[in-house]
Amino acid sequence: MSFATEVKAELVSVENKDCCAIAQSYALLLFGRAFSGREMSLLTENKQVAAAYTEAAERFSGVSAVPERTEAGNYRIVIDDRDALQHILAALGHDATGRRRVNFGMLESDCCFAAFIRGAFLACGTVTDPEKEYHLEFSVPTRGLCEDLMKLFDEFEPSPKMTDRAGAYILYLKNSTDIEDALTLMGAPECSMRVMGAKAIKSVKNTVNRKVNFENANLRRTVEAANRQRDAIAYIQQKHGFDALPPELREIAALRFENEGMSNAELARMLSESITPSGVSHRLARILRIAEQLKEKDRSQ
Ligand SMILES: [Zn+2]
Structure with missing residues (x-):
């Protein structure tokens, strides 16, 4: 009907x-x-x-x-x-x-x-x-x-x-x-309620879709960032060894490399010294920059 x-x-x-x-x-x-x-x-x-x-x-x-x-x-x-x-x-x-x-x-x-x-x-x-x-x-x-x-x-x-x-x-x-x-x-109040119901369902679907899209995008960014960090660390280790890194970056480099799916917060908890997740993020960014500098130097040699 x-x-x-x-x-x-x-x-x-x-x-x-x-x-x-x-x-x-x-x-x-x-x-x-x-x-x-x-x-x-x-x-x-x-x-x-x-x-x-x-x-x-x-x-x-x-x-x-x-x-x-x-x-x-x-x-x-x-x-x-x-x-x-x-x-x-x-x-x-x-x-x-x-x-x-x-x-x-x-x-x-x-x-x-x-x-x-x-x-x-x-x-x-x-x-x-x-x-x-x-x-x-x-x-x-x-x-x-x-x-x-x-x-x-x-x-x-x-x-x-x-x-x-x-x-x-x-x-x-x-x-x-x-x-x-x-x-x-x-x-026709009952049919009027059906319109309201259909609208509510549409609205929930839209909200869920937006949320899923947002979380997917976040997840993708996190995975991409972790992959870049792991590539950088692998390059440093293979071409120069961890000695090329300042001492305070060596432990986080090793932890990042060995623990693929871990968030910065989880890595922070594993470190022997106490630093915040954003501290971890800063250190990883420094490692990325060092890897870029080493690659630059290697190419020019
Ligand atoms: Zn009347």
Whole structure:
């Protein structure tokens, strides 16, 4: 089941008060594929939404339409009975010219605004799986209707953006927090939690990856430094012997050479005299410089 299907299942199951049931039904019809005195119709992939749409049409007209299955497996509901259409338009305060704007007079109180947005989403909305992408949109058939829907969002403040695509007007949200808010507002708090959960998992993964990368880089630097030191010590020992080193560097040179994986702190603990890990680091740096000087001298001879 896609995330959008889960969201719609949760939205369809919201228990509406009478005023909100009217608002939701109104939006289902208004945001459908066609809404006029000639035809009202909806095309949806979702069986429950198809049922909600026929119920909405029946509420205002008394006529029950039967969804038909398309070849692609979607559901199409068409109401073309003129009397039924007139009843619906009259009940919703629309005239037969097919002017498709929201009649805000149909929304009695604040609770109805959310129910109306829910109905609009059921009719023309979709949302991407939050594990893949943050995207929620309404694909609205006309610009005027899209602007009216935008006004409703102003009240609630996820801040959608508007664009057009293939003849439809798209109201969309890209921000995960806005999508969470919109889902909660429309009546899908469980799906909203799923978005939050997906975001938390992504954030932990990123932190772990950053930490692993950081530690890998540190480890690599430590190993590279130890290898350079061992090469330098091997050169001094083979070409000149440890006598070429000042006495205070001889012990650390031997220890570094014999203990490949040891950190400076561990080497410091093994030394017969007490010095700090950074003291060890300084001495190893001096050994590196001496090896460079000896190599320089050997090359020039
Ligand atoms: Zn209400």
